[in-house]
Amino acid sequence: MKGLIGMVKPCDLATPITHVADQISHCTTARTTHHRTRHLRVKSSWNSESGQTRVANRVANLDQKWREYQGIKNWEGLLDPLDDGLRHEILRYGDFVEAAYRSFEFDTSSPEYGNCKFDESTMLDGCGLGGSGYKVTKSLHATCGVPLPGWTDRMPRWTSANSSWIGYVAVCNDEKEIARLGRRDVVIAYRGTATCLEWIENLRATLTALPNDVAPDRKRAKVQKGFLSMYTSATTTCPSLRDMVREEISRIIETYGDEPLSVTITGHSLGAALATLTAYDITSTFKHSPMVTVVSFGGPRVGNRNFRSQLENSRTRVLRIVNSTDLITKVPGFLVDGSNEMTKGRAGLQRWLRERVDETDWFKYADVGKELRLCSDASPYLTKTDIATCHDLKTYLHLVDGYVSSSCPFRTTAKRLLSGVKHEKQQILVR
Numbered sequence: 387m388k389g390l391i392g393m394v395k396p397c398d399l400a401t402p403i404t405h406v407a408d409q410i411s412h413c414t415t416a417r418t419t420h421h422r423t424r425h426l427r428v429k430s431s432w433n434s435e436s437g438q439t440r441v442a443n444r445v446a447n448l449d450q451k452w453r454e455y456q457g458i459k460n461w462e463g464l465l466d467p468l469d470d471g472l473r474h475e476i477l478r479y480g481d482f483v484e485a486a487y488r489s490f491e492f493d494t495s496s497p498e499y500g501n502c503k504f505d506e507s508t509m510l511d512g513c514g515l516g517g518s519g520y521k522v523t524k525s526l527h528a529t530c531g532v533p534l535p536g537w538t539d540r541m542p543r544w545t546s547a548n549s550s551w552i553g554y555v556a557v558c559n560d561e562k563e564i565a566r567l568g569r570r571d572v573v574i575a576y577r578g579t580a581t582c583l584e585w586i587e588n589l590r591a592t593l594t595a596l597p598n599d600v601a602p603d604r605k606r607a608k609v610q611k612g613f614l615s616m617y618t619s620a621t622t623t624c625p626s627l628r629d630m631v632r633e634e635i636s637r638i639i640e641t642y643g644d645e646p647l648s649v650t651i652t653g654h655s656l657g658a659a660l661a662t663l664t665a666y667d668i669t670s671t672f673k674h675s676p677m678v679t680v681v682s683f684g685g686p687r688v689g690n691r692n693f694r695s696q697l698e699n700s701r702t703r704v705l706r707i708v709n710s711t712d713l714i715t716k717v718p719g720f721l722v723d724g725s726n727e728m729t730k731g732r733a734g735l736q737r738w739l740r741e742r743v744d745e746t747d748w749f750k751y752a753d754v755g756k757e758l759r760l761c762s763d764a765s766p767y768l769t770k771t772d773i774a775t776c777h778d779l780k781t782y783l784h785l786v787d788g789y790v791s792s793s794c795p796f797r798t799t800a801k802r803l804l805s806g807v808k809h810e811k812q813q814i815l816v817r
Contacts, residue, residue, distance in 0.1 A: 452568040456648055456679045457703025461756050467791035468758070476707065476758075477802065479573070479652040479681045480783045482520075485513035486553045486577040486657070487779070500550040500581060509554065519563030520573060524555040524634040528627045528660070530583035531619035532590075549624040550581050552616075553657065555634050557642075569646035572638055572676070574631065574664060576657030578684075578779070584656060587612030591718035591749065593690055607696045609689035610718060610751075613659045617667075631664055632671060639672065647676040654779045655714060658685025662697070662704060662754060669700035680704040680755065683782045684712050687751040694754045704755025709785060711762045712776045718751065760785040764795035 448455065448471065454464065455475050464472050489509055491498045504512045506522040529549040553576035564570050579585055590612030597618070599606045620626040625633075635649065649668060653661040658680075665680045678701075685706060689697075697704065708715045762768050762776050765788055775781055787802030789795060 447566050448568045450568065452648070453677070456650070456677055457705060457756070458677070460703070461705060465756070465758050467794075468786075468789050473786060473789075476681060476705075476786050477783055479575075479650060480683060480779065480786070481515060481518075482556065482573050482575040483577070483652055483654050483657065483683065483779060484783075485510060485515050486575045486653075488513045489554075490551060490577055490580060492580065500547045502551045502554075506554070510556065518556075519558050519560030520556040520571075521559045522554050522556045523638075524630065525551060526553045526555065526574075526576075526627060526630050527624050528552040528584075528616045529619040529621055529624055530581075530587050531615035532583055532586050547581055548583055548619075549621055550584070552576055552627065552660070553653070555631075555638075557638060569648050570642055572635075572647065572649045574649065574651040574661070576651075576653030576660045576664075578653070578655030578657050584616070587616050588656060588686075590615065593749065593751070596693070601692075605692055607689060607693040609663065609693055610659065610687070613656075613663060613688060616656075617660060617663045627660070627664075628667060631667065635668055635672065635675075639674075639676065643674075643676075649676050649678045650681060651678070652681045652683075653685070654683040654782070655685065655777065658682035658706075659688050661685075662688045665702045665704070666693075666697050666700060669702045670696075678702050681707070683707045683779055684709060684714055684777050686714055686717055687753060689752070689754070690750050691752040694752045697754055706753070706755050706757045707782055707786060708757055708759050709762055709776055709782060710759055711771060713773055714777050718749070758786075758789075760789055761795060764788065766796070 455472050489502045491503050509522045556573045558571045592611050593608035594611040595606045595608050617627050651661040651665050661680050665678050669678050784802050788800035790797050
């Protein structure tokens, strides 16, 4: 990989990024022919930059700026260079996703495998986000709809667990934080893939029509079959993720509907895909829904162009944080519009692929929303560029913290550092 042949020198910036536009031309990114070396010993972001530390460093009142940060103007003028206030908001929502990972019981030998390690009243405290100003109001579970053969009954329980804790809903209930944010914010946070059946759902990459879409087949909004299955499947003892979300959002709107209110849905990997489906479901289900925004990290493609059109028409705002070296963001299916990195500069190949893909609707995907594109190669602290590292949530938060602009991809003052030599069990998984 490209990242293995050079050492990157970060941009030396001491001024706030919101005022750095005039200085970007002076930033340089130097490369040598030497292999990368670690410049310092860094600690895991799971321990060093947890919620309590980050809460103390929050930016001042957002006032009316919060609507722009939530995408009311499609983040125009905020991404290149990256507005420092928006950076803090992205990292803040990334902390909520980290909390979803920390709360999940990964230990397959535990009787609580697949569940949340905390109850709702102590979850954020247990994850280091006790000072965030939010309170968890609902635990969320997702069910895999993959039919299993009878012989799986003889397998260990963890291999066939079809319903698992996937995330949570948290409502800002601290008056000072509500004043700082400029509204009452609701967060829905999802973790990435963790169980065997979730991996199988990830591989069910054909497109399937959304429920109740009566448009002609060529005009139907279609999404990845496995993601939709996880969002809509239920068991006799566990409601679907869709029903749980609808019930909680209905309660929240009834309770706080007369206040300035926002719903921010955030997730990583599989969680990013579910966040997009959740946002679409909320805006299409509730006629007078609050402002709905998706902040996703390392998400795969979700649906076709018709799905993207319906998502845009519903006024859902989607900010996709993408690492250009992360393969997960390039799957599933074929990207049928926009630039395709695999065929860029190869007009003949691109035309041939488009003709072949146009013969079927099963794998024709389209990216959604606004993209903030980062690159692992920009960081001098990344000593590995394997698939797992490029896709890891900690890598994403590290790159967001360091990113300045397309002309200056990494700043020396970045504080969100990476893990040390060993990964925790949760971090070994490609999520």
